[in-house]
Amino acid sequence: MKSGTLRKEHAGQAVVLNGWVQKQRDFGELVFVDLRDRSGICQVVVDRARGASEELLAAAKEMRSEFVVRVEGTIVQRADSQKNPKLPTGDIEVVAMSIAILNRADTPPFMIEDDTDAAEELRLQYRYLDMRRPSLARNLVLRHKMLTATRNYFDRNGFIEIETPILTKSTPEGARDYLVPSRVHKGTFYALPQSPQIFKQLCMVAGLERYFQIARCFRDEDLRRDRQPEFTQIDVEASFIDEEFIYSMTEGLLAEIFPLADIPAKPPFPRMKWQEAMDRYGIDRPDTRFGMELIDITSVARGISIFESAQTIRAIVVPNGASFSRKRIDDLTEEAKKLGASGLAWVKFNAERNSSIKKFLYETTFDALRNALSANENDLALIVAGKQTVVWDVLASLRLRVAKDEKMIPAETWHFLWVTDFPLFEWDEETQRYFARHHPFTSPAIGHLDLVETDPGNTLARAYDVVLNGLELGGGSIRINQPEAQKKMFRALGISDDDAQTRFGFLLEAFRYGAPPHGGIALGVDRIAMLMARAESLRDVIAFPKTARAQDLMCDAPGDVDQKQLDELGIAVKHDSSS
DSSP states (O other): OOGGGOOGGGTTOEEEEEEEEEEEEEOSSEEEEEEEETTEEEEEEEEGGGTOOHHHHHHHHHOOTTOEEEEEEEEEEOOGGGOOTTSTTTTEEEEEEEEEEEEOOOOOSSOOSTTOOOOHHHHHHTHHHHTTSHHHHHHHHHHHHHHHHHHHHHHHTTOEEOOOOSSBOOOOSSSBOEEEEOSSSTTOEEEEOSOSHHHHHHHHHTTOOEEEEEEEEEOBSOOBTTBOSEEEEEEEEEESOOHHHHHHHHHHHHHHHGGGGTOOOOSSOOEEEHHHHHHHHSSSSOOOSSOOOOEEOHHHHTTSGGGTTOSEEEEEEETTGGGOOHHHHHHHHHHHHHTTOSOOEEEEESTTOOBTTGGGOOHHHHHHHHHHHTOOTTEEEEEEEEOHHHHHHHHHHHHHHHHHHTTOSOTTOOOEEEEEOOBSEEEETTTTEEEESSOTTBOBOTTOTTHHHHOGGGOBBSEEEEEETTEEEEEEEEBOOSHHHHHHHHHHTTOOHHHHHHHHHHHHHHHTTTOOOEEEEEEEHHHHHHHHTTOSSGGGSOSSOOOTTSOBTTTTBSOOOOHHHHHHHTOOOOOOTTO
16 A cells, blocks of 8 residues: 555554655654655654554654655554644554665755745756655656546547657758757758657558557747647547547547546537637637637727827726726836837726826717727726737737736636637748748648638638637647648748758658548647646646756756767867857
């Protein structure tokens, strides 16, 4: 039996426990030891009054935090006055009959407990100690259970797990590749896969029909709370299917794994088109647990002189926000400017009718704004004008910030959502060209193939994302499976036929031999585990994560290599002159 599994119904049973000492409390003839293993903590008692020998008492007194020990004893029920309601094992204790110290331990650099105040950098440096904390251990066990359920689910539904290469070819399109130099073929490089995209499509060409993989993926990009340089995804592909198959199969999986964390997931999930998501929430992964949606007031506000040249004018209404202080509104204004807005206009719908644009507002204009916004007494309107994409970004961010600050987001509420009908392309201002919003193998919407080259800005995709509480769980698409359609897509992205052949020739060649219609989805394991564990960061559900600068503080990676290794690879290191 394990320490954390003992309950009052086990009273009277003999038990052997192995684990680490969480805490020792010495009262002379009576010693208490909190023993911890992966399952949790239980109290061990060494008591002269209950037959403990001098030798046993001496062993208990010697124990210190993080000593590795074996305890043999009997489970007994505690008296009501001695029960510990804070522990699942608080109804019982183990009366020790023998103790063996298997290994001693130095004093750890931080306390091994959930409420530690140790800096994250220190805990990452000693990650093997951090993983002894019960909460982190529980998260890793939950992740394991989720992946086990995932494999069982796909096996029941006729999918086969197929491993695809880790050392592959660089096909840059999107995030940067991690490159691996070849010793045998000097001057050439493998790339670590950003996803198994091409290989899973080749599995469909191969006639394997239903594929899945718990796949490791790598992207050399700037990091944040919900992003790591190496990550894991549930990768899925199937042939002779359409979007409805993917929706149903994905919903079935999520309905099976989320209840492992007491989170209900009841299909079918609501669906929302991309354009609606952007218009209502300013973001393509909207958090629908609360209101405060974006409202288009362009037609009403266009007459206000400072807004005359704006492409669009939109606002959010903060319930009872008229009480916001000037400093608080100034902070929101600074955030709006950092996100690209020229400023943030505000209107308080109270008796004073205060506003940052008061001198531009006639009485009738004020009333028209109030009607357009359906604002109530003491509400606050936050208004952003300008380019549509900037207005969306700014108001989406302000909406979430205000909702968190005002505690408008209900706890333990879970809103699943499909976002569909994405644009196939997105325009990049810096390079003045179109990029694939998902990837270049995404099929245009039915009837939109001819628009790919003639009107890319209005071409929709057969693409979809599944979202939970404002976080994207995963995304996918129905794929292009015909060579000419794929070449047309490449040309729209500025990839010539020759360049396409160089980068993706093996895929285009495969398409010549009868590629079935196919599609799939990739779900982020780390992000799903983070949500299931109610964790704040991906690092809380990954055994050995990287920092925000893509460093492993425990093993000091990335690190230098010796000159012999570089010579074998034919590589010379160019040092940064500024360092």
